[in-house]
Amino acid sequence: MKGRNFVGVGLVGFGTIGTGVVKVLERNADVIEQRLGFPLRLVRIADLDTTSDRGVDVSKIRFDDDSAGLIADDSVDIVVELVGGYDFARKLILDSIGAGKHVVTANKALLALYGREIFGAAAKQGVEVAFEASVGGGIPILRSLREGLNANRIESVHGIMNGTTNYVLTEMEKTGEDLDVVVKRAQDLGYAEADPTLDIEGVDAAHKLTLLAAMAFGAELTYDEIPTEGITGLTPVDFEAAEEFGHRIKLLGIAKSHLDAAGGERIEVRVHPTLVPAGSLLAAVDGAMNAVAVTGDAVGPTLFYGAGAGELPTASAVVADLIEIAREVRRGSAGRVAPLSYLPTELTAKPLVPLGEISGRYYLRFTAVDRPGVLAHIASVLGENEIGIESVLQKGRAQSAGSVPVLILTHPAREAAIRSALEIIDALDDVTAPTRLIRIEEGL
């Protein structure tokens, strides 16, 4: 920024979030300068679509489709990548780093797969890569792990990190409607994509959990290593039963550190619908909101709540990254050593805890012929596998084809034992559909 009195920002990708970034930089320019002491100026925008009206005045900003030119522009200190997707975004970020530009991105999918390459290139070049907006939208959760809680050995992370699924779950609970109906409405309202698969199947949450696990535990993993279940297959009866059992259903990304006596560490990571206690803070997170609960060995339980998506909340996080980097650029101290909270040399591929080894209470929805003795049979198989029953609920009489749902809350058991029992139970003649298992998390 020699010869200039401002730090310059180039924006690539002028969609919803990009428009939010333009709005925030424009309308809060005064506050930002009161915090920085100099202007943070958007100097250039690149997008293939240079004609659509985004409802913001960019007549004084150079705006074309030349992202290579933007990267090469001397007045650009920081490149904001809001293109999304893999190939183009990856090249854009690596080219920016190669040109000595700092990078801000919200692209969790990219970082969850190519993080090692991107952070490695940035470290080599001595530039910053910041990505607060990639997890939890406007919630400063990455910064809190990297800075606010960094005196702690992090013990666990539990996050509601996908607004679309949380909206769908909240609506299903409230209305008693089927998943398809609610997803359709979410699409009509703009809360769900035309193809909602990445959200509904938990993949987006797994992308975010990959980044959280790196920041919390220094664990290097890619998102496809995370056992992931989406919310498909949940039915209105699950929500009714959860309520009667004193719980609510949330799609959680969960990461825990397991230390053994010799100091060895294994990491438990998983994404799935989860029963959480009705009185817990996570249970109170409704609609499209997000929250991440973090437990540290010193601080104990904490929770961070806010909008997980949307134009302005996400822009809030992008601009916070811009402000942080701008300050460093101005000081001449930019070139973050530990973007993932741990030094790159300390990130290691820690062994993962197999799902069969985890232990907890389970909600089981059996679908069985409505005939005397069936419950006794199911209970006896559970007993043989040393799974205790805490509560049983049988909803009405046969709903379809002579079958009824039988809902059981177990005492704590190992998942391997649950799976063995379910294999036997699901093969019984009287059991007419595969049993649905939902894990329960305590102490939230």
Added chain:
Amino acid sequence: MKGRNFVGVGLVGFGTIGTGVVKVLERNADVIEQRLGFPLRLVRIADLDTTSDRGVDVSKIRFDDDSAGLIADDSVDIVVELVGGYDFARKLILDSIGAGKHVVTANKALLALYGREIFGAAAKQGVEVAFEASVGGGIPILRSLREGLNANRIESVHGIMNGTTNYVLTEMEKTGEDLDVVVKRAQDLGYAEADPTLDIEGVDAAHKLTLLAAMAFGAELTYDEIPTEGITGLTPVDFEAAEEFGHRIKLLGIAKSHLDAAGGERIEVRVHPTLVPAGSLLAAVDGAMNAVAVTGDAVGPTLFYGAGAGELPTASAVVADLIEIAREVRRGSAGRVAPLSYLPTELTAKPLVPLGEISGRYYLRFTAVDRPGVLAHIASVLGENEIGIESVLQKGRAQSAGSVPVLILTHPAREAAIRSALEIIDALDDVTAPTRLIRIEEGL
């Protein structure tokens, strides 16, 4: 830190929090080094009591009662002030700054009164003063205002910032007991000081709100300018009535920005017991926990939750400050320009909104003779002052001396109108005790 491979810390005040800091620096030394790339080392402790057993091994650390020697010690880069109180702590911090040492403190009372002097001295000397532990214990709320949400124009802050009072309120609600009984138990359990006045009367929350208002709005004020009401005078009937009205009672510190059409800004600040909607996240914050809800113009509503006090949670915040400063010391870039989030030159004494001008719904507990026509009389005075009644609750028959509590929830009204009405009502013959007013906050 020339010639040294570590950043050195000197601790003054080896009480509860100090012991926590020693524990965290000791047991998490490996994690901290994996984040920093070099050791953060406690090199010296000063306390008048050099003999008590704190349950931690400090045999390898120089420990005496010589705080002046600690400040002068070349191996100390950062001085941690955990003495508390005013005179000695103020001198210690100013002397440390004068000696070119960075300072970490948890002393909200001191900063809320002498912040201007201390931050001014630090800016002049080019050293850092960090104080995350002074608000919200282990919750990284100050860092989140300074960094995570700094792209926003902050609109409001609502904080449960005093664990003692939140514990007392939670217990009173749960048990139906009187304030005195619960405070006594809180003292026995160590949740309340022998003299709990500063907590119970809201002064501690006002200290913290002073710092939050500076960070949120750049508003320079001292805590004694904040209208402050404590929790004394709350009775079991208030908790019962609040529940029936769908609310819970919390002691909140509230700060809001009022922008007029010409861009002028006034600040509304107040500390008092507040009715919050039963379904809100703040209502779910129980016991000694703290939470701060922040609304920004871009991010919308956010909430930060965690332990507001205690040895290890508070130490978590102190050590986070140490890590941040240590990194800067190592880079040679220490000397924060904006410890209060806004540049010192941008902090101004903004006009405060008088309490009479605020508007909202009110809970009113009248104490009146149990006689026909009394309620009508009260209602007519309210009506004459254009205060609408939303709900009325009359609890049982005369409890003492022929008087009964009459509980009213008003429609939104200006506080000046409420006060005018109460002045008339409290002078009625049938009204036997001053009316208790509790403000209601919406939209949390």
